[in-house]
Amino acid sequence: MTTSHFAARAVLSARRGFIVLCLALGAVPAAADSVVATVPIGNNPYGVAVLPDGSHAYAANFSSDNVSVVDTATNAVAATIVVGSHPYGIGAHPDGTRVYVTNSGADSVSVIGTATNTVITTIAVGGQPRAVAVRPDGAVAYVANTAPGTVSVIDTATNTVAATIAVGGSPASLAVRPDGARAYVANFDSNDVSVIDTATNTVTATVAVGSLPQAVAVAPDGTHAYVANSGANSVSVIDTATNTVTGTIAVGSSPRGVAFRPVGSRAYATNYGGNSVSAIDTATNTVAATIAVGTHPHGVVFRPDGARAYVANFSSDAVTVIAIGPQVTALSPANGPAIGGTVVTITGLNFTGTTAVTFGALPAASFSIDSDTQITATSPAAILGIVDVRVITPDGASANTPADDYNYDTVPVELQSFDVE
Numbered sequence: 001m002t003t004s005h006f007a008a009r010a011v012l013s014a015r016r017g018f019i020v021l022c023l024a025l026g027a028v029p030a031a032a033d034s035v036v037a038t039v040p041i042g043n044n045p046y047g048v049a050v051l052p053d054g055s056h057a058y059a060a061n062f063s064s065d066n067v068s069v070v071d072t073a074t075n076a077v078a079a080t081i082v083v084g085s086h087p088y089g090i091g092a093h094p095d096g097t098r099v100y101v102t103n104s105g106a107d108s109v110s111v112i113g114t115a116t117n118t119v120i121t122t123i124a125v126g127g128q129p130r131a132v133a134v135r136p137d138g139a140v141a142y143v144a145n146t147a148p149g150t151v152s153v154i155d156t157a158t159n160t161v162a163a164t165i166a167v168g169g170s171p172a173s174l175a176v177r178p179d180g181a182r183a184y185v186a187n188f189d190s191n192d193v194s195v196i197d198t199a200t201n202t203v204t205a206t207v208a209v210g211s212l213p214q215a216v217a218v219a220p221d222g223t224h225a226y227v228a229n230s231g232a233n234s235v236s237v238i239d240t241a242t243n244t245v246t247g248t249i250a251v252g253s254s255p256r257g258v259a260f261r262p263v264g265s266r267a268y269a270t271n272y273g274g275n276s277v278s279a280i281d282t283a284t285n286t287v288a289a290t291i292a293v294g295t296h297p298h299g300v301v302f303r304p305d306g307a308r309a310y311v312a313n314f315s316s317d318a319v320t321v322i323a324i325g326p327q328v329t330a331l332s333p334a335n336g337p338a339i340g341g342t343v344v345t346i347t348g349l350n351f352t353g354t355t356a357v358t359f360g361a362l363p364a365a366s367f368s369i370d371s372d373t374q375i376t377a378t379s380p381a382a383i384l385g386i387v388d389v390r391v392i393t394p395d396g397a398s399a400n401t402p403a404d405d406y407n408y409d410t411v412p413v414e415l416q417s418f419d420v421e
Contacts, residue, residue, distance in 0.1 A: 033323070033325060035322055038320055040318050041319055048060070051114060057310045058090055060083075061087065065083060067087060082119070085103055086103060088129070089101070094134060099111075108124050109122070109129065109141075109143055123159050125143045128145060129144065130172050131171070133174050140155065142174055151183070165201050169190035173215040175217050179222055182195055182196065186215060192209060193216060216258065217260050219282065225238040228251075228257060228270075230256055230272065234249060235248070251278040261324065268322075272296050275295055277297060277309075307353070308395075324395060326396065326397070332347070334406055338382055339381050340380045342379040343376060343377075346375040346376070348375075349372070352372045352393070354391055358392070359382060359406055364377040364378060364380060365380045375391060385407075
């Protein structure tokens with residue numbers, strides 16, 4: 001008889017329901033977009049701002065005529081500063097040395113020196129000033145005056161009003177585009193937004209939005225502005241290139257504040273009537289999550305690194321601190337052999353600062369952070385079955401969803417050679 005040799009490779013497959021890896025993941029921080037602290041402050045806070053270095057948050061307490069300074073490292077009040085009557089809006093200078101507070105009951109702006117946390121000067125402006133925003137170059141601050149329907153332009157070098165611009169009815173909020181070329185003013189009574197050319201201090205466009213616009217914010221790339229319409233339970237999306245509304249996002253009850261996360265694709269709208277925050281996916285203009293906060297949330301601001309958001313709750317006299325944890329929205333590919341070694345692209349949000357990536361209970365063989373929205377990871381060897389891929393940062397671990405399912409679906413089996421006679 002002749003002898004022949006052959007080798008055969010058999011491939012075994014596993015599908016959902018047959019073999020599942022059931023290993024417990026160790027303790028991780030809070031899940032994405034979760035409240036991590038509530039800081040008691042003064043009475044009835046409206047506006048809130050964070051210094052450019054992220055070290056402190058400043059909240060304007062309307063009924064106690066003062067500003068609370070919150071240490072963001074300890075989430076404790078580090079100072080309380082007496083200002084004018086009924087402080088409402090607040091904004092930080094880009095160099096971090098000053099904070100500007102509108103005193104709606106005194107028709108003035110208090111300028112706080114952050115080195116000493118004392119008022120260094122007071123500037124007279126229009127009637128019932130509600131909001132303030134500092135141009136990115138720091139040379140000018142804009143103040144929305146509700147009663148006369150104007151914006152005061154403050155020269156920050158001299159602390160004097162250099163110009164006054166007529167806008168719509170009862171301006172309630174304003175924001176400046178990152179390039180400093182335009183300012184956007186939400187006019188509460190006229191249901192529109194005034195667009196100001198900051199070079200000429202003139203209104204160049206008026207954009208109709210929803211009912212009772214209460215807040216406005218501009219995206220980090222300057223391409224869009226979001227307007228919180230408190231009378232319509234919505235956010236209007238303005239294309240800043242065309243000054244037209246290109247979308248409307250349904251949010252919670254009576255939104256009063258809105259802010260963009262400095263990195264990634266996230267914005268927050270505070271729902272005054274719903275005691276919540278709507279987390280908006282700015283890539284799709286849809287609400288991705290709703291976060292319960294304090295009573296009657298109003299102002300909202302992100303820390304410059306995007307890792308925390310601070311919400312001023314008017315009726316519960318507190319600032320809610322929200323951790324912005326990672327979220328996994330897709331895997332490509334979402335399956336591979338049990339021997340590992342598959343390079344997987346993880347898509348999602350808030351990946352900056354990632355410290356670990358896990359496939360079930362096992363750490364990834366390797367990973368690299370490509371951007372705030374993408375990670376490239378290599379799968380470790382495991383047994384057949386479906387596991388959750390989780391991204392972990394100092395601010396939380398991604399919650400388990402169907403989008404993070406990874407299927408170890410094949411395993412190579414080498415059969416021994418044998419003789420056939």
